[in-house]
Amino acid sequence: AQSVTQPDIHITVSEGASLELRCNYSYGATPYLFWYVQSPGQGLQLLLKYFSGDTLVQGIKGFEAEFKRSQSSFNLRKPSVHWSDAAEYFCAANPMNRDDKIIFGKGTRLHILP
Amino acid sequence: DGGITQSPKYLFRKEGQNVTLSCEQNLNHDAMYWYRQDPGQGLRLIYYSQIVNDFQKGDIAEGYSVSREKKESFPLTVTSAQKNPTAFYLCASSRGGLSTEAFFGQGTRLTVV
Numbered sequence: 001a002q003s004v005t006q007p008d009i010h011i012t013v014s015e016g017a018s019l020e021l022r023c024n025y026s027y028g029a030t031p032y033l034f035w036y037v038q039s040p041g042q043g044l045q046l047l048l049k050y051f052s053g054d055t056l057v058q059g060i061k062g063f064e065a066e067f068k069r070s071q072s073s074f075n076l077r078k079p080s081v082h083w084s085d086a087a088e089y090f091c092a093a094n095p096m097n098r099d100d101k102i103i104f105g106k107g108t109r110l111h112i113l114p
Numbered sequence: 115d116g117g118i119t120q121s122p123k124y125l126f127r128k129e130g131q132n133v134t135l136s137c138e139q140n141l142n143h144d145a146m147y148w149y150r151q152d153p154g155q156g157l158r159l160i161y162y163s164q165i166v167n168d169f170q171k172g173d174i175a176e177g178y179s180v181s182r183e184k185k186e187s188f189p190l191t192v193t194s195a196q197k198n199p200t201a202f203y204l205c206a207s208s209r210g211g212l213s214t215e216a217f218f219g220q221g222t223r224l225t226v227v
Contacts, residue, residue: 043218106156
């Protein structure tokens with residue numbers, strides 16, 4: 001079955017440290033891939049997206065993500081986190097079929113230590 | 115500004131009552147979605163619609179109903195048959211078709227009292 005997996009439910013990093021959030025997908029063909037961020041009690045905001053081409057994509061708020069076909073992964077990274085980055089992060093995929101149903105991972109909650 | 119609007123932000127319902135959550139978009143998007151969010155469970159798809167007058171059940175449609183009479187509007191009714199309706203509900207829209215991301219509203223927090 002098509003799925004998006006975020007193996008880490010919670011991640012804690014110190015302010016100023018680097019960050020990597022993991023995302024794996026399971027599809028027959030490479031889907032379109034997205035990362036969203038959600039602050040408490042708010043909707044989701046798109047950070048970045050990958051459709052094709054360069055496998056390293058840049059997003060807003062200093063985030064980037066790298067698509068690795070061999071590992072079916074689309075990990076989100078940031079070189080230096082800020083306290084304001086504390087939020088929940090969702091990886092999502094559009095499987096490129098007529099069903100056109102966007103599928104989300106269960107999310108990773110990021111905690112920042114001062 | 116274009117966007118997607120959910121109302122109300124907070125909603126309280128007595129057990130046994132139906133309640134309707136509003137979702138309106140002025141992005142001219144064809145596809146619209148309703149998700150339910152509970153702590154630790156991520157987003158679960160309730161219903162989605164790819165075009166006016168058509169919609170499909172998602173993974174947890176039981177106890178919910180929708181309509182899509184207009185392109186801009188996709189209201190969700192939480193019926194008394196929904197056993198555990200207290201949750202955060204998110205509406206989203208997308209252009210539809212391939213390579214399109216979803217845009218989200220700010221959500222409605224429904225509490226059954």
